[in-house]
Amino acid sequence: MRISALLLLAFSSVSVAKTASIASPNGNITISLSDELSTPSYSINFKNKTVIDNSALGFAFKQQAPFSEGFKITNTQQQSVNSQWQQPWGERTTVTDHHNEIAVTFSKADPHGGTYTVRVRAFNNGVGFRYEVPAQAGFENIAITKELTEFAIAGADNATAWWIPARGWNRYEYVYNTTPLQDAALVHTPFTFKNQDGVHLSIHEAALVDYAGMVLNQRRPGVFQADLTPWSDGIAVKKHGAFNTPWRTIQIAEKAVDLINSDIILNLNEPNKLGDVSWVKPGKYVGIWWGMHINTHTWGSGEKHGATTEHTKYYMDFAAEYGFDGVLVEGWNTGWDGDWFFNGDVFSFTQAYDDFDIDALAKYGKQHGVQLIGHHETSGNVTNYRNQMADAFALYEKSNVSQVKTGYVADGGNIKRIDQQGIARHEWHDSQFMVNEYLYNVTLAAKHKISINTHEPIKDTGLRRTYPNWITREGARGQEFNAWGTPPNPPEHIAMLAFTRMLAGPMDFTPGIFDLSFNGLGAETNRPQTTLAKQLALYVVLYSPIQMAADLPKNYLAKPDAFQFIQDVPTDWQQSIALDGEVGDFIVFARKERKRDKYTGNDWYLGAVTDEHARTIEVKLDFLEPGKQFEAHIYQDGKHAEWKNKPYDLNIEKRLVTANDKLTLKLATSGGTAIRFKAI
Incomplete structure (x- = not known):
């Protein structure tokens, strides 16, 4: 089910332009595309500070001339979308898709130069962009050897990154590293980091279909290149006729938990193609x-x-x-x-x-x-x-x-x-x-x-x-x-x-x-x-x-x-909220059950975990419905719990709570708390 409200803001066709920009609905994020440098580029500002410096766009091909130098902006289109759609199962029942969009076409005057469009969607918590290459003479069959997309991190000198290595023998199954950003050489996405201003960002991709997966290669300090995983013959991507790439996504947030409370990845994918999926059962x-x-x-x-x-x-x-x-x-x-x-x-x-x-x-x-x-x-x-x-x-x-x-x-x-x-x-x-x-x-x-x-x-x-x-x-x-x-x-x-x-x-x-x-x-x-x-x-x-x-x-x-x-505990949710946390330190989640089978749709659940450090966390229960009472079934680390030698020390209690209350969670070393809020 999709409830759509589409407003066309502007449509313009121009012969020459230097910069095209679009802002998020709340105005906090602005992404600009430019042809002023030798190669088309983009940059991103968050709250009037640059978070992604000028970063290259384009492709290199095995046979055709690259989509790089000499390309100019020849057309732009803008629109805004504010819609909602329903998940058959998921972290939340209803997903809001609110973004502003600009489609910027780059072309080269050379008859054999080619043309392509970069479509950008600016959300309140990040940006997605993809390449759209139309059918055109000379590009009927192409072999992409390299995607030229860059992510030039502003404030990289004092940034902290959390990452796992890419193209290792163990696929994605590695312990995460916490390092200065410059030490992240070849990394998988999602790639999460915090810049020198304390802004959290995560680079990933959405809607990966008939294309190579993207890893990030830090070729020079603070500048990551999209590195496409190749075929056994060395070619990155093989295409025939018109095609779209996956979306390159950059989530941006002041607080770490705001990265989690985002639906950018889902919103950049196409709606359900399977029809009736009532047979898919959480x-x-x-x-x-x-x-x-x-x-x-x-x-x-x-x-x-x-x-x-x-x-x-x-x-x-x-x-x-x-x-x-x-x-x-x-x-x-x-x-x-x-x-x-x-x-x-x-x-x-x-x-x-x-x-x-x-x-x-x-x-x-x-x-x-x-x-x-x-x-x-x-x-x-x-x-x-x-x-x-x-x-x-x-x-x-x-x-x-x-x-x-x-x-x-x-x-x-x-x-x-x-x-x-x-x-x-x-x-x-x-x-x-x-x-x-x-x-x-x-x-x-x-x-x-x-x-x-x-x-x-x-x-x-x-x-x-x-x-x-x-x-x-x-x-x-x-x-x-x-x-x-x-x-x-x-x-x-x-x-x-x-x-x-x-x-x-x-x-x-x-x-x-x-x-x-x-x-x-x-x-x-x-x-x-x-x-x-x-x-x-x-x-x-x-x-x-x-x-x-x-x-x-x-x-x-x-x-x-x-x-x-x-x-x-259920596995299908009406709503999910990351309440508090810091990367690699701790995380607190609240989720409301979806009405399904034996679940009434009235109960909430909370989970909190910490790292090797014991910590005390105060949690406001204002996510609960006001005016209602809940019986909290609390499963928490006992007084003497610690993970090395006393992991079984568990305290279970019940108490009545409302949305006006607070709970103090005492987490042992590598400990946690699990709570069911049973509606009365």
């Missing part, structure tokens, strides 16, 4: 997963095989009794024996091991109101998967499976594809080839009414708006690193993800580990470096429309009072 699941990571079970066959019919029925019984929608089963299909990590050729996506009866389990799950959640691990051999994908989805559809977790485990540039000549080529996870491969998987799944949870994915760029069955994805260092990561995720990890990776969209982090000492306690052990209260808070802080209760059922049954919060 929810919670359990799974035969964590046991593999802590070595109580195996993916491969044998006496410790996790994916057996009997074991799956046990998980289904647990899910049915405690209100979970599904059971994820990994390791059910043949191919897991031996060195599967490096041999994705051997996977079958339709042939089960002898001890796993998918037909019987589909029937059993239907009787108990619990679905199987499917799993497809490719080990990076995408041709093997592509060849079986249609049959695999048909099998799952027949088996009442409506969600599938896919996996693309492979070193960063080692995705294996076999071309029509039988030649093996190796591609990056975020190359144009793989961008298209991931989207093919999602759109084919939609034909079978299946939602996709992608692991080892391409980064999120808001395509969940256009394809709502792309329900979540990984794309960061998840919970499994706490089992064997050496080192595991540090205490600051969640407070870092909230302001970096999570700006892109939902993450399947797999929270809720209750046995925090499976390898022993202490600081040097592979284990979650959190308190129990922090594990509960993750369900509110780290958004995903499907959330896993990741631990073994026996560990939840051993702590039923704490487990109650996981049973209560």
Whole structure:
């Protein structure tokens, strides 16, 4: 559903212009495009101070002359949009799209020079721009070797950056660095930093379709270039005829939490293309997963095989009794024996091991109101998967499976594809080839009414708006690193993800580990470096429309009072607000449940987490509806809690509150607080 109010402000056609500018609706942000330098450029001001200095625009091609020197502004168009649209699921039900837009056309007098348009949208909390290249003589078939887009950071000398390296073997699964901005050499987006004036910015992209993923390359101090991840033959992007690039996005905020309270990425994506998506269901699941990571079970066959019919029925019984929608089963299909990590050729996506009866389990799950959640691990051999994908989805559809977790485990540039000549080529996870491969998987799944949870994915760029069955994805260092990561995720990890990776969209982090000492306690052990209260808070802080209760059922049954919060907390929200926080230090979130299934739409939830430092945070409850009473169910770190040796110290209490009240949250080292505000 889209409610639109479109006002055309101006339309002008000019032969010569030097600078074209557009301001955000509130006037705080101004972006200017210019042809005064040798190459077309742009700059951005925030509250009358420059945050992005003059930065180059354009392309270089393998055959055609570059879109760079000699281009002049030949046309501008402006408009303003103030509209609202509805999400079928998400952080909030209604999204407001309020921006001013300018489309600036650059052309070169040379008959073979070409023309292109830069379309800019200025929001109150940032800017998005993209290139639009029309069909034109001499550019019918192009190979982009380089995008010339720059991001020249004003005040870079004293800026602080939070980042992970790009084009590494481990894709996006790295611990975040906190460094001076000049030390961020080649980085993934979202790339978050704070300039010398204390302004927070984050650079990312939106609507990444049929194009290479962009990383940022700091070629000279403070100036980052768009660095497109290439094909195996070295070409960045291959295009035929007219095309649009993804949007380059720059979120801008005085406070760190204002980066989070932004819908720029979603608003720059196209509306839903799938039609009726009522079959896409948010929810919670359990799974035969964590046991593999802590070595109580195996993916491969044998006496410790996790994916057996009997074991799956046990998980289904647990899910049915405690209100979970599904059971994820990994390791059910043949191919897991031996060195599967490096041999994705051997996977079958339709042939089960002898001890796993998918037909019987589909029937059993239907009787108990619990679905199987499917799993497809490719080990990076995408041709093997592509060849079986249609049959695999048909099998799952027949088996009442409506969600599938896919996996693309492979070193960063080692995705294996076999071309029509039988030649093996190796591609990056975020190359144009793989961008298209991931989207093919999602759109084919939609034909079978299946939602996709992608692991080892391409980064999120808001395509969940256009394809709502792309329900979540990984794309960061998840919970499994706490089992064997050496080192595991540090205490600051969640407070870092909230302001970096999570700006892109939902993450399947797999929270809720209750046995925090499976390898022993202490600081040097592979284990979650959190308190129990922090594990509960993750369900509110780290958004995903499907959330896993990741631990073994026996560990939840051993702590039923704490487990109650996981049973209560929803995964679909009417509203979400980041209340307070600083990058890598702490974050406080409030979310209101959406009316769906057993949820009334009246309750609020709060999650707060901190890094290695204990801290006290005062939270105003003015997000609650005025004039109403709520019963606050509070799960917080106990008096003696600290993550290293006393992570289980948990205090649970209830009290009546209203919107006029304040709560004082005392967070232990790597601790947290989780609260349900139950409407009375």
